[in-house]
Amino acid sequence: MTDSDRPLLLPGTPVLRVDPASVQVGGTDGDPGVQVGPLPPGAADAVAALVRGLDGGRTTRAVLAGAVADALDPVVVGELLTGLRAGGRLVDLSTADLVASSPSPAARARDAADVAAAVGAGGAGAWARRRVAAVVVDGANRVGVPLAALLAASGVGRVHVRDRGAAVAADAVVGGLSAADEGRPRTLAAADAVRRAAPGVDLRPLPAGSAPDLLVLTRPWSALDPVPVHGERGPHLVATVRGPVGVVGPLVVPGRTACLRCAQLHRTDADPGWPALAGQLHAPGDPAGAGGAALCLATALTALGQVLAHLDGSAAPAALEATLELRAPDLLPRRRGWPPHPACGCRPGTRPPPAPAGPSRRAGPRPGTLEG
Ligand SMILES: [Zn+2]
Structure with a gap:
């Protein structure tokens, strides 16, 4: 101060x-x-x-x-x-927060509580930083669209939801697509939902070749896509619903944290049959995510906290090298750690080591086990 x-x-x-x-x-x-x-x-x-x-x-x-x-x-x-x-x-x-605020009295009134929340979480200047941040949400589904709306309402200046095809009836969810969106292009319906939450948000896609501050992957098994997804090499976060489980994480900062492939390698260590199973999960299907409204919204809200922590830089997001998993009935997130895998070599200065002669000793919980 x-x-x-x-x-x-x-x-x-x-x-x-x-x-x-x-x-x-x-x-x-x-x-x-x-x-x-x-x-x-x-x-x-x-x-x-x-x-x-x-x-x-x-x-x-x-x-x-x-x-x-x-x-x-x-x-x-x-x-x-x-x-x-x-x-x-x-x-x-800060003065920057004020400069970043809308000159419109109505918009200032709409934003007042979120400005206070942003600065309370991220310190002076947090609102200004969010206003210039860009987040791309991949998947106009029951997690992705409410998450995008929450991000825009929380001050993120540019929020683009990308998808293809037309919305279906099952996409409708509180805070996301509506029943009236059935048959409309998903991207347009998502843009309208985000605009309802924050009329001043910039909804445009990013210019070709530029990476957002964060890419959020909301398709059920998007973690199995080749990474980086669609050519982007910036930070990315998984936030999705898989059956009865909401999954937020890992949050990957390329070159600094474990990547999505690390988690897949740990799964393969635990179950050599995992790659064959994953190949089937990777097939298109269930594009909307099948979770109930409460699970989808709880997942979106948990993801929101991780995105904002990443953008604000005020605290280490819990989803770094971990997933946060939500299950009924309480939908409270529990953390499962996915540390760097020694065979991945995704971080600078690391190389995949030769095959170990025997089981290695690890400190802390075994990868992939729930903590707490
Ligand atoms: Zn890795």
């Missing part, structure tokens, strides 16, 4: 009066909240108004100057801001 950052109170934060001379901000949902008081006569109203006015439009310096103009103690106000930041009720927008 600097004096030039612009404090924004999270939308919906309660600003309460404990008594005529004291103010409490937050503290109603398990968070500690911050109390100020007792204050001099009349000051409580001014403090409450100041807190409610923390809309990200003024710098901290300007807020403190305004407090002085209102005869408030700037030390008390400064401590209040510090307490709210520590409790996660206040985030600081």
Whole structure:
């Protein structure tokens, strides 16, 4: 935080009066909240108004100057801001976040909660970074389209859903394609769904030869496609439903993390018959994904968190070298690790080693086993 950052109170934060001379901000949902008081006569109203006015439009310096103009103690106000930041009720927008915000009052109102969420998750500047990010979703299905809509609503500036053919009745899902889309080109129907969530999003495909910040593969067994998929060599994430299981991951950063082939090699280690089975799974079919709405949306939401963590760069996504798997009835993600496979050699400086003389010892859980 600097004096030039612009404090924004999270939308919906309660600003309460404990008594005529004291103010409490937050503290109603398990968070500690911050109390100020007792204050001099009349000051409580001014403090409450100041807190409610923390809309990200003024710098901290300007807020403190305004407090002085209102005869408030700037030390008390400064401590209040510090307490709210520590409790996660206040985030600081950067000038870049403001510049990246829409000039339209309606769009700003639509985005307000998501701007706060982005900056809360990724720090000052996170909204601006998301606005210039590009994500391609491969598969206009019951996971891909809701995910694309969520990405656009979360501030990702360019979201393109690619597919071919016409939508079928089974594609319809909450937040995705609708029943009225049956028979329409999938790409157009998907674009409309994303636009409903975020009217200002850029839906265009990327220019030939350029890679998105992330490619999301949402077809049931797209992990078995040759990688990199369709010639792209950038980061990619699997997010799909396979039968009763929602699968998010691995998230692959080429050259830095284990790749999709690593996971296939681990599967082959566990079951030498896997390549023959995988060849059948790879055949076209079940293009829409067969999951129920709850499973598809839970998968899309879990994928959203991984995409945003990757774009924000604020935390290591849990799907790096792992899959997050969701099953009914609770649909809570459980992690299954897929570390680099020694025979893959997908990372710079590594070479497939000679065949081992015997079983190798590994630290940590065996690849492909659920953790926790
Ligand atoms: Zn690999």
